[in-house]
Each structure stands twice: as C-alpha cells, then as structure tokens.
Amino acid sequence: MENADGYIDYLPFVEAAPMVISALQERREAYEPRGLPAAEVTDEAIILCFGLEETTRLIEESFRNVDSAGTGMLTRHEFRQCIEQRSDRFSPQEVTMLMQMVEEEEDGRMPYSGIFGQLQKLRRDAFHNALVETDLRGLRPPRAAHQEGAYKLPSQVTYDFKLPIWTIRDILFNASQLCLSRIQIHVLLSILMPDPYGQVDCRSFLRVACTAISQLFDTQRFRELADQLAREKADEQERAELEELQGLTGGVRLKSRHVEEDEESDEERGAAPDRETVEKNLIHLFNVLDEKRRGTIDVGQLLLALRKGEDANA
Numbered sequence: 001m002e003n004a005d006g007y008i009d010y011l012p013f014v015e016a017a018p019m020v021i022s023a024l025q026e027r028r029e030a031y032e033p034r035g036l037p038a039a040e041v042t043d044e045a046i047i048l049c050f051g052l053e054e055t056t057r058l059i060e061e062s063f064r065n066v067d068s069a070g071t072g073m074l075t076r077h078e079f080r081q082c083i084e085q086r087s088d089r090f091s092p093q094e095v096t097m098l099m100q101m102v103e104e105e106e107d108g109r110m111p112y113s114g115i116f117g118q119l120q121k122l123r124r125d126a127f128h129n130a131l132v133e134t135d136l137r138g139l140r141p142p143r144a145a146h147q148e149g150a151y152k153l154p155s156q157v158t159y160d161f162k163l164p165i166w167t168i169r170d171i172l173f174n175a176s177q178l179c180l181s182r183i184q185i186h187v188l189l190s191i192l193m194p195d196p197y198g199q200v201d202c203r204s205f206l207r208v209a210c211t212a213i214s215q216l217f218d219t220q221r222f223r224e225l226a227d228q229l230a231r232e233k234a235d236e237q238e239r240a241e242l243e244e245l246q247g248l249t250g251g252v253r254l255k256s257r258h259v260e261e262d263e264e265s266d267e268e269r270g271a272a273p274d275r276e277t278v279e280k281n282l283i284h285l286f287n288v289l290d291e292k293r294r295g296t297i298d299v300g301q302l303l304l305a306l307r308k309g310e311d312a313n314a
Contacts, residue, residue, distance in 0.1 A: 045226030
C-alpha cells in the first residue's frame, strides 16, 4: 500500500513473500487432483455476474468529470482518487491491483480508455486465483494464519475471542491470499451475527468464511448464475423490443384510423349540399309560393312544399 507521499513500505511484503508463495504452490499442486474446476469460467460470465458494464459506466463518468480537457489521460493520483471514490464498487485490494495493472505513460499519466478490459482481467484473475481456496481443508489454514499472523489486532480481541465487526471487515479488505469484491465482503458481513455491542465471535467468523467463500468461488454455481442472468437479460431485451414494436404498430394504426375518419368526413361533406345551393333553392321556392309578392308565405304551404321536395329527393 502507498502512503500519503506515494511511497510503498515493501519490507513486510518481502518478508512474507516466501511463505505466501510456498503455501500457494502447495494448494495449487493439490488443486487438479481434487477434480477442479468443476466448470469453465468464461469472460461473459464474469461480465454478467460482476456487473462490469455498469461499473465501467460509473467509473468512466468519474474519469470524465476530472478530465475536463477530454485528453483521455489522468495523473496517477487522479486515477487512484477516482477509483477510491467508488468505494461501493471497489475494495482496497482491487484498487491496489488495478493501479498495478494500468500502464503508465512516460510523463506519469495513465489512460483510462481501456478500463473495461482491465476490470474484466482483474475480476477473472481474482476468481481464478481464488479457485484454489474452494476446498475447506485448503481454506482454513490460510484464514487461521491470517487471523493469527500479520493482521492480528491483539488490542481489539476480547478474552472470549470476539472482534468488532468493523475489524472483521478490515481483515477481509486486507486479506493477502484472497481478492474479494465489495459485494462479496458485504455478503459475508451480512451472514455474521454480532452481539448488541457489534462484537463477532472469531470462531463463528472463520466457520462462515470457510463455508461461504467456498460457495462464492464455486465454478458450477457461478456458471449457473451466469446462465440465469443471461436468460433474464435476453428476456428483458426481447420484452423491450416487443413493447417498442407494439408502440410503433399502435401509432401506425392510430394514424390510419385518423386518416380513415378524415376521408369519411370528406365524403360526408361532399355528399351533402353546400350552403349556397340550399340558399338559392329556398329563395326560388319562396318566390314560387309568394305569387302576390307580399313578402310573406303561409306556413302550411311552406311545409307542404318542403315535404314534397324531400319525397322527390328520396
């Protein structure tokens, strides 16, 4: 981990590296004889199960907000700061690993255009590395050593082997042999049952970690989840396309109905006599009936003439 000045204290890493590498080699040698992995983990499964598209959208938005000039480049400090601001998406381990993966230009700036591929590689490598930890016999020693080794916090461990849940969260954040995502850490913490004071029994935590982590990195379950998410995504896309098609066809039908109504109105207006013709016919009728030119007409004669006109038209 870097300090505030950008320096890395490498001595603890160098001292612990031989032991970590030796233990990792032993577990990897026992990996294939156990018949693992049970299923292949594809890039499509990684993208679906970890929601990489949404994560990429959010982090690229943060990058663009900082990169006001639109150069596609950020300083190392700006790059790391943007990632750390998305603490809902990245754990401290993932931030560290991602900073090591992104290539740096000669002037010290880092491009962010390939962040999607780097996130995909990060999640894939972390998952593949954790596959060796799916066996409970291989998982318990690292967790126990982790609790009793470099990350042990004696001042916070009570006499009855309890730790604050926030300390357990930090232990998961800083696990040296597992790179857990934020959502995986959240799931593990949600399973734990702290007492009213926020204290968690360390033995219970180890049992939960050994059981749940092996399920989180089970390739068979992971593939089934990816297949389910792929089906749901395809169904949702098909439903959206159907709604869009229905909206288009509905608009066409509505427009056609309006055209037909307009045509019917035009036909009705064309069949009915216009106002000028009616007025001329009435004036002619009045002149015929008013033989004496008195300017008045008997009502009975007028009605009789109108009825005769209707019968003739019929």
